[in-house]
Amino acid sequence: MKKIVLFLCISLITSCNSQGKRALVGETEYQQKENARFKDASKSPLKKKDLKKFKGLDFFPVDSAFVVTAKLTRTKNAPVFEMATTTDRKPLYKEYGTLNFTIKGKDLKLTIYQSQDDTRDEKYKNYLFLPFTDDTSGNESYGGGRYMDVMTTDISEENTVILNFNNTYNPYCAYNDRYSCPLTPRKNHLNIEIKAGVKAFEKH
Structure with missing residues (x-):
């Protein structure tokens, strides 16, 4: 039973993470890379207030x-x-x-x-x-x-x-x-x- 619960928890976390990533996917590999770069605070040119609300270019x-x-x-x-x-x-x-x-x-x-x-x-x-x-x-x-x-x-x-x-x-x-x-x-x-x-x- 514990294994089943653990599996469900992992599945839910994976699903949530993949949904978060899907929001930044874009139509092409180029768009995906640009959105990922802009989302990354260490690389993004965005101001802090814009970065907080950023969902994709x-x-x-x-x-x-x-x-x-x-x-x-x-x-x-x-x-x-x-x-x-x-x-x-x-x-x-x-x-x-x-x-x-x-x-x-x-x-x-x-x-x-x-x-x-x-x-x-x-x-x-x-x-x-x-x-x-x-x-x-x-x-x-x-x-x-x-x-x-x-x-x-x-x-x-x-x-x-x-x-x-x-x-x-x-x-x-x-x-x-x-x-x-x-x-x-x-x-x-x-x-x-x-x-x-x-x-x-x-x-x-």
Whole structure:
């Protein structure tokens, strides 16, 4: 009898824990990882009052129309420049190249950048930085734009790369003004609604 009671208790605890996790699952592995990271107080950019009420980030529905193949044209002899941020901080970046792609029949172009700090960091040396705004910015999505990470290792020999706008994220400034975030250059505005990826965050 004791074994049965113990089994039932364990089952109930497991069930409760799994229900708690399900609330943060999300539609994709990417969304699951983002929600888990934001829930973790040691990693989350959220303010304490927002973290207490956090149940998960709000995402647009996953849409394969926003997974595209882009053609990369590398920028030769690109100068290092100071990128404007939300504070006085001026991190050093370099234009890595331009990306040409099509979404829903519309030809689009974005400039992709490489952080000069990242090139000296073994963990991030293969990361490229792709900030953009679109016609949802300031409404359904964060007004300052969204970011996408692209890896140099994902660029093919033909200089093509897959861009998955479902996996875009907000700068930390969207959640907490104590962070310093790069501002999206004006030329990286897309004249289309990118209804994919993370939405604007409602602060409490």
